[in-house]
Amino acid sequence: MSTVEEVVRSTLKEVLESKGTSGDIVLEEESPLADVGLDSLDWAVVVISLEQRLGVDPFSQQTEYDIPNTIREFIYFYVHSVTNANSQR
Amino acid sequence: MLFDIATKHQRASQEAECVICRGERWSYGKVHTWAKALSAFLQDRGVTRVAFYIANSPKLIALLLAADRIGLEAVLLHREFPLDEVHRYLFDLDIETCLTDANVDEGPRLVAVPEYETLVSNPLWPETFEYAQSSSKVLLLTTGTTGRPKTVVHSWASLAGPIRREESYRDSRWLLAYDLTRFAGIQVFLQAFVNGGVICIPAGRTVGEVIDTMLRERISHVSATPTFWWRLLFESSRKLRQALPLVQLTLGGEAAPQTLLDALRSNFPQARITHTYASTEAGFCFASSDGIEGYSLEVLENNLRRVRIRIVNGELWISSPYAMQGYFGSSLHQEEWTATGDLVEVKKGRLIILGRAGDCINVGGNKVFPTQVEGEIRRVAGVRDVRAYGQRSSLVGQVVKAEVVPENGVDTAKLKEEILHYCRQRLQPYQVPRIIEFVEHIPISDGGKVVRRD
Numbered sequence: 001m002s003t004v005e006e007v008v009r010s011t012l013k014e015v016l017e018s019k020g021t022s023g024d025i026v027l028e029e030e031s032p033l034a035d036v037g038l039d040s041l042d043w044a045v046v047v048i049s050l051e052q053r054l055g056v057d058p059f060s061q062q063t064e065y066d067i068p069n070t071i072r073e074f075i076y077f078y079v080h081s082v083t084n085a086n087s088q089r
Numbered sequence: 090m091l092f093d094i095a096t097k098h099q100r101a102s103q104e105a106e107c108v109i110c111r112g113e114r115w116s117y118g119k120v121h122t123w124a125k126a127l128s129a130f131l132q133d134r135g136v137t138r139v140a141f142y143i144a145n146s147p148k149l150i151a152l153l154l155a156a157d158r159i160g161l162e163a164v165l166l167h168r169e170f171p172l173d174e175v176h177r178y179l180f181d182l183d184i185e186t187c188l189t190d191a192n193v194d195e196g197p198r199l200v201a202v203p204e205y206e207t208l209v210s211n212p213l214w215p216e217t218f219e220y221a222q223s224s225s226k227v228l229l230l231t232t233g234t235t236g237r238p239k240t241v242v243h244s245w246a247s248l249a250g251p252i253r254r255e256e257s258y259r260d261s262r263w264l265l266a267y268d269l270t271r272f273a274g275i276q277v278f279l280q281a282f283v284n285g286g287v288i289c290i291p292a293g294r295t296v297g298e299v300i301d302t303m304l305r306e307r308i309s310h311v312s313a314t315p316t317f318w319w320r321l322l323f324e325s326s327r328k329l330r331q332a333l334p335l336v337q338l339t340l341g342g343e344a345a346p347q348t349l350l351d352a353l354r355s356n357f358p359q360a361r362i363t364h365t366y367a368s369t370e371a372g373f374c375f376a377s378s379d380g381i382e383g384y385s386l387e388v389l390e391n392n393l394r395r396v397r398i399r400i401v402n403g404e405l406w407i408s409s410p411y412a413m414q415g416y417f418g419s420s421l422h423q424e425e426w427t428a429t430g431d432l433v434e435v436k437k438g439r440l441i442i443l444g445r446a447g448d449c450i451n452v453g454g455n456k457v458f459p460t461q462v463e464g465e466i467r468r469v470a471g472v473r474d475v476r477a478y479g480q481r482s483s484l485v486g487q488v489v490k491a492e493v494v495p496e497n498g499v500d501t502a503k504l505k506e507e508i509l510h511y512c513r514q515r516l517q518p519y520q521v522p523r524i525i526e527f528v529e530h531i532p533i534s535d536g537g538k539v540v541r542r543d
Contacts, residue, residue: 018509040453044482045523060483
């Protein structure tokens, strides 16, 4: 089973590829989300795909974590959300 | 009034064909006789409101005539409603008698329709029985693709008011592609019936079965939804289409896009092609036969049918003498103006129907009309059918999602790229479908329209 991090990364890669950007793009941990090359609608698609794959949408619920600004924060945003969801089951 | 029309036609000719259903031919004389017998049967039940839960058939037509003759309110329930929903309507609308052709246990409310032979050979009332002056009404359910349908009260006069009466229509042979329990089905029925034409009920719902009926019965007039016409074009061969002796094609129930009007024109060059605007509540409103999307404002302003329009915040409002009397349960005082729920714009002197307000997709505050997105996607080779709707998004409200039925054997990965490429050239970024899924079929409501909901 793939980890949350892998799922987030591959989803980002897919959406980038669908825009014609090279899939080999390196998603640096510290890259600001603003520099990844996705517009707000692309991010919306990323979030929808991740909800389908991980069963959570951390943007739709209150969270103690700040809204992410970098790739690393984005990944951990999902990791926390999945962990929370699992602990509540 | 409906019964009187039948009386007139059967006097002119007993044998003239009225309804054709699965090879059975019913003349105006026979339908009239059955309606007389049924009106006595209904009178015997002693009710003022009656429901019909019956599939398209001569039976249903005879019952409509019968109910009209004795001034009943006839409630039309779509035969595909599940039984518990039927019971809910019977309860909500306070109906004691519901005639049905469904194979269910008869009860105090559900009653089987007596067959022609049984009833006519053993009449309940003498021929000369005096019936009350007709105050008959028709209660129709709206075909909205969302929410619970509303019950709309019409009179036969308001329904038949805008029907074109022409001598040449006497020879018209109409395909009943809609359900008779729906406003559109009633319109087609009246268009044929008022003029003494023939109503043909297709043997089934597949394109193959419908075309079979059209060829066998030499159908000259067809009125159907754009969804139906797309299916007909996609699922039949050009050779077969050329064999259809069509004189008149009518599109209604949904906005008719230019791409479809063009495709029909090139496939049926000899036919008159008309797109109409109507709703269950507002009644028949207007029609255009110039092959151009939308409706010329100039023509609308000189409308002989006295239908007036007004645009309020982008929504079309209608004032029409053919509108409903009101919703069931509310006061039947007729409002002058009816909101249609359709969003419109005026472009180059024409009124363009953009789509249902409820179908409109809100992408980060931008309005997107599914029909526009679908229209572009349809132009891509390899696309057989499509629907677009809003996929909920926590970030931007909604994003446009498209479901596409590909042609057989098409490489879907490549098709997806082509659709995106084409849409990016033709549409604003927020209109481009961000999610594309390939599916086997597109869901259609029982009113024959595309369901644009998740």
